[in-house]
Amino acid sequence: MRIEHLAIWVKDLERMRRFYETYFRAKAGEKYLNPKKKFQSYFLSFDDGCRLELMHKPEIPENQNDTETQYVGIIHFAIATGSEDQVNYLTETLRNDGFTIAGEPRRTGDGYYESVVLDPEGNRIEITV
Numbered sequence: 001m002r003i004e005h006l007a008i009w010v011k012d013l014e015r016m017r018r019f020y021e022t023y024f025r026a027k028a029g030e031k032y033l034n035p036k037k038k039f040q041s042y043f044l045s046f047d048d049g050c051r052l053e054l055m056h057k058p059e060i061p062e063n064q065n066d067t068e069t070q071y072v073g074i075i076h077f078a079i080a081t082g083s084e085d086q087v088n089y090l091t092e093t094l095r096n097d098g099f100t101i102a103g104e105p106r107r108t109g110d111g112y113y114e115s116v117v118l119d120p121e122g123n124r125i126e127i128t129v
Helices: 013-024 084-096
Strands: 005-009 032-034 039-045 051-056 076-080 101-107 113-118 124-128
Touching: 013 039, 013 051, 013 084, 084 101, 084 113, 084 124
Parallel strands: 005 051, 076 124
Antiparallel strands: 032 039, 039 051, 101 113, 113 124
């Protein structure tokens, strides 16, 4: 078995699509629209692994989680870049473009090399090898 996709409710569907396409080489499928339910989404594919579904519906309330405090439930997902140099490069690119770096590049106690960035809507992404 494998994880087929993860989904995130978003406020600004197009901005979030562009973010993942620009920085993580995601490829968006066709936009799905359900006018009756006021629902729209994109499935984003990466070079390998599971897909990411970005979903928007106007009446979905704001997330009550704080990006600094961690709560029970899904807290992040990781995107592998292929090398430590790429982790460093992508982290600096995101920093220079004004995104919040929530964790500087480092080697973790369990051997991962990673950084943590917040996407435009505050979702935590681990950038790893």
